[in-house]
Amino acid sequence: MLEVKNVSKKFKSNEFFSLQDVSFSIKPGEIVGLIGKNGAGKTTLMKMIAKTIKPTSGTIIYQGKDIFSGDNLLHNVGLMIEAVYYSHLSAYRNLEFYLQIHNQKQYHENIEKVLDLVGLLEKKDQKPSGFSFGMKQRLGLALCLVTNPEFLILDEPFVGLDPNGVEMLIKTLKKWAEERKTTILISSHQLNELEELAERYLFIENGRLKDDFIQSQENITIIQLSKPVNSFDSIKKKYSGQITLTGDGDYLEVNLKGESFNSLLVDLTKENQIVAITTKENTIQKYFKEENDHE
Numbered sequence: 001m002l003e004v005k006n007v008s009k010k011f012k013s014n015e016f017f018s019l020q021d022v023s024f025s026i027k028p029g030e031i032v033g034l035i036g037k038n039g040a041g042k043t044t045l046m047k048m049i050a051k052t053i054k055p056t057s058g059t060i061i062y063q064g065k066d067i068f069s070g071d072n073l074l075h076n077v078g079l080m081i082e083a084v085y086y087s088h089l090s091a092y093r094n095l096e097f098y099l100q101i102h103n104q105k106q107y108h109e110n111i112e113k114v115l116d117l118v119g120l121l122e123k124k125d126q127k128p129s130g131f132s133f134g135m136k137q138r139l140g141l142a143l144c145l146v147t148n149p150e151f152l153i154l155d156e157p158f159v160g161l162d163p164n165g166v167e168m169l170i171k172t173l174k175k176w177a178e179e180r181k182t183t184i185l186i187s188s189h190q191l192n193e194l195e196e197l198a199e200r201y202l203f204i205e206n207g208r209l210k211d212d213f214i215q216s217q218e219n220i221t222i223i224q225l226s227k228p229v230n231s232f233d234s235i236k237k238k239y240s241g242q243i244t245l246t247g248d249g250d251y252l253e254v255n256l257k258g259e260s261f262n263s264l265l266v267d268l269t270k271e272n273q274i275v276a277i278t279t280k281e282n283t284i285q286k287y288f289k290e291e292n293d294h295e
C-alpha cells in the first residue's frame with residue numbers, strides 16, 4: 001500500500017538531515033505506530049507521506065504510484081497532521097467546505113455520521129473558535145474520516161486530550177479500523193495509548209529508522225539457569241528462534257506458550273537447569289527505555 005524508499009530530508013535552514021535514508025513499507029490493514037523522541041523526525045516523515053513537504057531524496061510510492069509524480073494520488077488518504085479547520089465556519093460547514101474544496105461532494109451524507117462518531121453532532125452548528133482543545137481535535141478527526149479514507153495518517157492525535165477524550169478517540173479509531181480494515185500510521189508519545197491500537201512500530205532516532213518491529217502484548221518468561229549454556233545445546237536446537245540467551249548466558253528469554261512451554265520446562269528440569277522463573281512485561285515503554293539507555 002505504501003512504500004517509503006531511501007527517503008532523506010534536509011531543510012534549507014539546517015546543516016543536518018531531519019531524516020536520513022528511511023525505508024519501510026506498510027501493507028493494507030496494518031496499524032503502525034511511529035515512535036521516537038522529540039525532534040526525531042516523525043512529523044517530517046508524516047508530512048512527506050502527506051505530500052505537504054518534498055523529500056530531498058528518495059521516493060514515496062502509494063498504491064503503486066510515486067506520490068510526487070502527479071495530482072490527486074492521495075485522494076483516499078485521511079490526514080490529521082495540523083489543525084486545518086476554519087474558525088469562522090460551523091463544524092458542519094467545515095466538513096461541507098472540506099468536501100467542496102477537495103471535490104468529494106459524494107461523501108456529503110457522511111457529514112452527520114462522522115460528527116456523531118466523534119461526539120460533535122450536537123455541536124454541529126457551533127463554530128470551532130468556541131470549542132475546547134479536545135473538541136477541536138475531534139473536529140480534526142471528523143475532517144480526516146469524512147471521505148472514508150483507506151489510509152489514515154495521524155500525528156499525535158492524543159495530545160491535549162483528557163483521559164476520557166483519549167479513550168473515546170481510541171474507541172472511535174479502533175471501531176473505524178476494524179469495520180473498514182483501514183490502514184493507519186499514527187505517531188504518539190503516549191505509548192500506553194498507542195499500544196491499544198498499533199501492532200507494529202517504527203522507531204526513529206536522529207532521523208534514522210532504527211527499528212521496525214512487531215510487538216505482541218504477551219509477557220516474556222525469563223528462566224534463570226544454573227549451568228553454563230553449552231551443556232544444553234540440544235535444547236537450544238530444539239527451541240531455536242523461540243528462546244534467547246541473555247546476561248552471561250545464564251538467563252533464557254522464552255517466547256513459548258502451552259504445550260511447548262511445558263515441554264521446555266520438562267527438558268530443563270531433566271538437566272537440572274532451572275534456578276528461578278519470572279516474567280518480564282513486554283511493553284514498548286520498556287523497549288523505548290532500553291533503546292535510549294544505549295546512548
Ligand SMILES: Nc1ncnc2c1ncn2[C@@H]1O[C@H](COP(=O)(O)OP(=O)(O)OP(=O)(O)O)[C@@H](O)[C@H]1O
Nearest residue numbers: 011013014018036037038039040041042043044045
Ligand atoms: N520546517 C522546518 N525547518 C527547519 N527544520 C525543521 C522544520 N521542521 C522540522 N525541522 C527539524 O527537523 C527535525 C525533526 O523534526 P520533527 O518535527 O520531524 O520531529 P518529531 O519527531 O515530529 O518531534 P516531536 O516529537 O517533538 O513532534 C528537528 O530537528 C526539527 O527542528
